[in-house]
Amino acid sequence: MHTPSMSLQRRSLLATVAALACLGTAIHAGAQTGPYPNKPVQLLVASAPGGGTDAIGRVLADALTASLKQPFVVVNRAGASGSIGSEMLVRAPADGYTLLVLQNGHTVNPATMKKLPYDTFNDFTPIATLGRSPLVLVGGAQSGVKTFKDLTELGKRTPTSMSFGSAEASTRLATEMLAGATGLPMVPVSYKGTGPAMTDVAGGHVNFSVTTIASTLPMRGSGKVNYIAVLSPQRTTFLPEVPTLAEQGFPNIEASGWWGVLGPANMPKPLVQKLNAAIQAALGDAEVKKRLANLSIEPWSATPEEFDKFIRREVDLNIKLAKKAGIEPE
Known part of the structure; x- marks a missing residue:
């Protein structure tokens, strides 16, 4: 037989257990409770x-x-x-x-x-x-390369001048696509970021880079880099003066x-x-x-x-x- 006081005690006990469970969940979640985000x-x-x-x-x-x-x-x-x-x-x-x-x-x-x-x-x-x-092919101004034809001729004359700064696997793959299309040896030089890679292209420590347009912007207008080609099917509005590789005789190389x-x-x-x-x-x-x-x-x-x-x-x-x-x- 259940007396009213026993039922009250049971309900009170169940409520306490539920409260402790919620408290445990809150402690486990820590700062994650509340609407997201509630911290940096x-x-x-x-x-x-x-x-x-x-x-x-x-x-x-x-x-x-x-x-x-x-x-x-x-x-x-x-x-x-x-x-x-x-x-x-x-x-x-x-x-x-x-x-x-x-x-x-x-x-x-x-x-x-x-x-x-x-x-x-x-x-x-x-x-x-x-x-x-779209990705873009740029060269250090000291190389004298202004077109993709210039690049291939340089590679035939002095293969050791074909060093490419690369900070990302995607740009390395694009560089290998260029090597496969031209038959020229290209030596990738790895960097931890596109910023350092572009600094070395501009400084003549490596000769070229395939990279994002954004990564080249600090060097644009400096006279230290030449934009050789954009690797997109059509010219980009961001660099309307730069021809595509397709315009320069290599239509099957695209990368973005x-x-x-x-x-x-x-x-x-x-x-x-x-x-x-x-x-x-x-x-x-x-x-x-x-x-x-x-x-x-x-x-x-x-x-x-x-x-x-x-x-x-x-x-x-x-x-x-x-x-x-x-x-x-x-």
């Missing part, structure tokens, strides 16, 4: 300061800081074609407080690197795309840069959707569009699902391109 967000950039990826990361950080009312702080983690930053991300909690701004080297690494410290498909959550821009945002694996879907919506809203902002245009980057919006499919297609395509170019994973 670490925005990893897998390149050195001064390059195109760093620049677009800072544009995004400013926009999200303003819209989500918490600091988004850029943290540069350069090296190993972006894989150092990627590895740091996969070790982070899937709570949205550590994100990664990446470029297309992420989908080239599986084709050019023998062993990665992560699974390209299963260790990440695709969140949003950011922008696209792209940027996006990833999180660690298994991020909650509502959180991914919130971040995607915030990023897409930022890309539609007039000031953000202006800043991206100043970096020669065209905004590019996609859903997380579309971004995931794009990554998978790019990895497959790059593996095929690497095999065709004879690139052995290192």
Whole structure:
């Protein structure tokens, strides 16, 4: 027989247990409780300061800081074609407080690197795309090379002059495509970021580079670099005076840069959707569009699902391109 006092005691005990369970969950979640974000967000950039990826990361950080009312702080983690930053991300909690701004080297690494410290498909959550821009071939002014014909003639005369600064796996693959098309020996020189690579091109320490337009902007107008060709089907409005490779007799070489945002694996879907919506809203902002245009980057919006499919297609395509170019994973 249950007396009213016993029922009251039981209800009180159940309420206490429930409260303790909620408290335990809150303690376990720590600062993650409450609406996201309620503390600063670490925005990893897998390149050195001064390059195109760093620049677009800072544009995004400013926009999200303003819209989500918490600091988004850029943290540069350069090296190993972006894989150092990627590895740091996969070790982070899937709570949205550590994100990664990446470029297309992420989908080239599986084709050019023998062993990665992560699974390209299963260790990440695709969140949003950011922008696209064609790659460009530039040479140090001291080389005297102004056209692709000049480049091929130089390669035939002095093969040792064909050193290429490369900071990303994607630009290395594009360089190998040039080598395959021309039959010329090209010596890649690795850098931890596109900024240092361009500095050495301008200084004559390496002769050429295939890179994003954004990475060349600090040198534009300095007289230290020559724009030889843009690697897109048509001329770009960002460099209308620079001819395509197709115009110079090599129609089958195309390469572009792209940027996006990833999180660690298994991020909650509502959180991914919130971040995607915030990023897409930022890309539609007039000031953000202006800043991206100043970096020669065209905004590019996609859903997380579309971004995931794009990554998978790019990895497959790059593996095929690497095999065709004879690139052995290192």
